[in-house]
Amino acid sequence: MSLTSSHPFDEALRLVPGADPGTFSGQPHPAYGNMVGPFGGITAAQLLQAVWLHPDRLGEPVALTVNFAAALRDAPFHIQARAARTNRSTQHWVLEMRQVGEDGAETTVITGSAVTAVRRGTWSSADAPRPDVPRPDSIARPEVPRSVRWIERYDMRPITGHMPMRWDGSESSSLTQLWVRDEPPRPLDFASLTALADVFFPRVWLRRAVRTPIGTVSITIYFHAGADELAATGTGYLLGQARSQAFFNGFFDQSAELWNEAGHLVATTHQIVYFKE
Amino acid sequence: MSLTSSHPFDEALRLVPGADPGTFSGQPHPAYGNMVGPFGGITAAQLLQAVWLHPDRLGEPVALTVNFAAALRDAPFHIQARAARTNRSTQHWVLEMRQVGEDGAETTVITGSAVTAVRRGTWSSADAPRPDVPRPDSIARPEVPRSVRWIERYDMRPITGHMPMRWDGSESSSLTQLWVRDEPPRPLDFASLTALADVFFPRVWLRRAVRTPIGTVSITIYFHAGADELAATGTGYLLGQARSQAFFNGFFDQSAELWNEAGHLVATTHQIVYFKE
Numbered sequence: 214m215s216l217t218s219s220h221p222f223d224e225a226l227r228l229v230p231g232a233d234p235g236t237f238s239g240q241p242h243p244a245y246g247n248m249v250g251p252f253g254g255i256t257a258a259q260l261l262q263a264v265w266l267h268p269d270r271l272g273e274p275v276a277l278t279v280n281f282a283a284a285l286r287d288a289p290f291h292i293q294a295r296a297a298r299t300n301r302s303t304q305h306w307v308l309e310m311r312q313v314g315e316d317g318a319e320t321t322v323i324t325g326s327a328v329t330a331v332r333r334g335t336w337s338s339a340d341a342p343r344p345d346v347p348r349p350d351s352i353a354r355p356e357v358p359r360s361v362r363w364i365e366r367y368d369m370r371p372i373t374g375h376m377p378m379r380w381d382g383s384e385s386s387s388l389t390q391l392w393v394r395d396e397p398p399r400p401l402d403f404a405s406l407t408a409l410a411d412v413f414f415p416r417v418w419l420r421r422a423v424r425t426p427i428g429t430v431s432i433t434i435y436f437h438a439g440a441d442e443l444a445a446t447g448t449g450y451l452l453g454q455a456r457s458q459a460f461f462n463g464f465f466d467q468s469a470e471l472w473n474e475a476g477h478l479v480a481t482t483h484q485i486v487y488f489k490e
Numbered sequence: 491m492s493l494t495s496s497h498p499f500d501e502a503l504r505l506v507p508g509a510d511p512g513t514f515s516g517q518p519h520p521a522y523g524n525m526v527g528p529f530g531g532i533t534a535a536q537l538l539q540a541v542w543l544h545p546d547r548l549g550e551p552v553a554l555t556v557n558f559a560a561a562l563r564d565a566p567f568h569i570q571a572r573a574a575r576t577n578r579s580t581q582h583w584v585l586e587m588r589q590v591g592e593d594g595a596e597t598t599v600i601t602g603s604a605v606t607a608v609r610r611g612t613w614s615s616a617d618a619p620r621p622d623v624p625r626p627d628s629i630a631r632p633e634v635p636r637s638v639r640w641i642e643r644y645d646m647r648p649i650t651g652h653m654p655m656r657w658d659g660s661e662s663s664s665l666t667q668l669w670v671r672d673e674p675p676r677p678l679d680f681a682s683l684t685a686l687a688d689v690f691f692p693r694v695w696l697r698r699a700v701r702t703p704i705g706t707v708s709i710t711i712y713f714h715a716g717a718d719e720l721a722a723t724g725t726g727y728l729l730g731q732a733r734s735q736a737f738f739n740g741f742f743d744q745s746a747e748l749w750n751e752a753g754h755l756v757a758t759t760h761q762i763v764y765f766k767e
Contacts, residue, residue: 275741276708276762278555280603282575282582297586297598298559303707303764305559307584307601309574321574324584324603326557328707328762332739335767336698340664341735387617421613430580430605431553433710435743435762437736458618458747459714459755462609464552466712466758468745470735478736481743483760485553485605485712487580490612 220399221245221366222408225255226262228292235294237263241287245363245408250285252363253429254411256323258404260308263294264327265403270296271304272331273440274403278433279308279325286312290322303330332439339437341481343472346372349392349450367412368396370450376414377422387420387457389413398448401473403436406443406451409471410434410482413455416467417488420457425489430464432484438477446473463487497676498522498643499685502532503539505569512573514540517566522640527562529640530706531688533600535681537585540571541604542680547573548581549608550717551680555710556585556602563589567599580607609716616714618758620749623649626669626727644689645673647727653691654699664697664734666690675725678750680713683720683728686748687711687759690732693744694765697734702766707741709761715754723750740764 225242239259241251257279264270290312298305310323352370374389393412395405415427438446455469464485471480502519516536518528534556541547567589575582587600629647651666670689672682692704715723732746741762748757 276557278603278708278710280553280582280605283577297601300560303559305557305598305601307586309584321582324574324582326555326601326603326708328557330707330740330764332741335740335765336737337739338697338737339735340697340733340737420615420617430607431555431603431710433555433708433760435736435741435760437738437741437743439739456617458616458758459712460613460615460617461714462614462716463607463612464609464712464714466714468758468760481735481745481760483710483712483745483758487607488612 220397222395222399222405226259226404228259228262228266235267237266237292238289239292240289241285243362244366246287247363248361250287253281253432254408255363256285257411257432258408260292260310260323260325261327261407262404263292263308264306264329267294270329271299272302272329274327274436275330276328276433276435277325277407278431279323280431281429282324283320283322285322288312303328339478341470341478343452343476344390344454346390346452352392366396367393369393374419377419380422380424383422384420387416389419390452390454392450393453394448394450400448401443401446403443406436406471406480407434409451409453410469410480412453413467413469415486416455416457417460417465420460427486427488429484429486432482434480434482436480438479442477442479446479449474451479497674499672499676499682503536503681505536505539505543512540512544512571514543514569515566516569518562518564520639521643523564524640525638527564530558530709531685532640533562534688534709535685537569537587537600537602538604538684539681540569540585541583541606544571547606548576549579549606551604551713552607553605553710553712554602554684555708556600557708558706559601560597560599562599565589580605616755618747618755620729620753621667621731623667623729629669643673644670646670651696654696657699657701660699661697664693666696667729667731669727670730671725671727677725678720678723680720683713683748683757684711686728686730687746687757689730690744690746692763693732693734694737694742697737704763704765706761706763709759711757711759713757715756719754719756723756726751728756
């Protein structure tokens with residue numbers, strides 16, 4: 214049995230090249246549906262995939278920023294990935310996703326940028342050690358809410374900061390720690406790591422136990438591993454840790470880290486999120 | 491005496507509108523020169539200024555990402571700021587800076603994006619409290635190295651993690667804390683806060699006491715204050731705190747926070763930086 218051949222994540226990543234280099238068409242995958250439109254992590258992964266598939270790509274992803282300019286519809290979209298600058302060992306990408314809206318006109322729904330690079334071996338150090346937590350197989354998998362499809366696509370083992378059981382406005386820490394991997398298991402790569410960076414439920418819900426409307430406005434992911442390190446991670450779990458630093462007049466931040474089971478900090482990620490009240 | 495009328499920072503921000511909306515010409519300011527080309531913080535501020543000056547701008551900055559695609563020359567440049575999407579209360583900007591290279595051809599040197607928004611009063615909370623440190627007036631101002639001009643434009647009062655005195659390869663923490671404000675003092679605004687977000691010297695130099703060549707590849711700034719809160723900060727100091735989480739094969743990250751003297755966390759910022767060996 215192949216773990217990847219018919220995985221819904223690989224289905225979601227299927228982009229069809231257009232006539233112009235760097236143009237692709239694709240669509241949200243129902244298995245990664247959110248309350249409205251698709252899970253933001255899958256959209257970010259699709260944008261990175263456009264870079265990955267580009268025939269002129271140099272090296273591997275180092276940074277990705279995705280700006281969610283408008284709510285995506287569950288309908289086809291177009292991606293353009295343009296290499297704005299190619300240097301000797303780094304390359305700067307400008308990304309855009311467009312989609313036909315309800316009024317029949319195609320508009321920009323996502324803007325973004327990426328940096329790819331040919332990495333060279335250097336002195337390296339993980340200064341943020343992985344927290345000492347119980348192993349994933351020692352933690353029971355909680356009931357998955359059936360209202361949101363994409364959550365079924367992740368095997369999450371919460372350690373601390375799980376979704377509030379009662380929405381009673383009681384304030385608490387915004388910290389979540391959990392083990393997480395694709396469901397069914399799938400070997401880690403840059404695309405799946407990108408989606409995993411957005412796997413944390415909204416910090417403001419945890420912080421306040423109030424389910425206010427939210428939406429990620431911009432996410433940035435820094436990759437601290439190469440393809441070899443991701444491959445070595447395989448289908449193992451990642452330890453994810455997320456918390457907020459500031460909630461101010463309609464927007465809050467989230468900073469998160471993702472370590473593999475061997476303790477390698479494979480990605481750090483930050484986002485700014487709209488919240489309503 | 492006006493504190494701002496002839497401040498070199500305001501001189502650096504002078505952009506001349508072009509024929510097309512959202513196009514501006516400008517140039518690096520010698521007072522903000524770095525070892526090669528300008529201080530990255532001033533370039534980021536100039537890009538945000540293009541958004542600020544745009545006649546169609548909606549609201550105030552919430553997020554800014556600047557990708558340093560090529561080394562800037564000390565020569566004129568063009569900025570284009572384009573509103574890719576305008577919603578009811580948020581606006582998504584695509585930014586590009588172009589400059590004529592040594593070969594006479596104009597090329598992309600910076601790409602970027604910004605989000606502006608009309609903020610509404612909501613529940614707010616600063617979850618990252620300002621560290622308890624000595625007040626700025628109790629800390630002596632260190633000797634400023636004369637090799638780099640832009641450092642003279644900041645009044646820095648280091649608390650911990652100052653530039654290594656000996657480049658002896660002795661490893662230490664990557665944490666820096668310092669009070670900082672413009673020199674001469676200038677009331678805080680979004681542009682100066684943007685530049686201040688890049689004021690920390692390279693973490694890898696502190697971490698290793700090795701002065702390897704470095705260059706910021708991408709910086710993201712999240713603003714957690716409105717114009718009123720920045721105005722209330724006035725010419726006071728900001729407490730800046732920066733550290734790295736990962737150094738891996740040629741790139742390291744930096745996360746930083748900036749609080750005003752009253753304890754408001756006005757910005758959080760992240761960058762990924764190339765280093766040579």
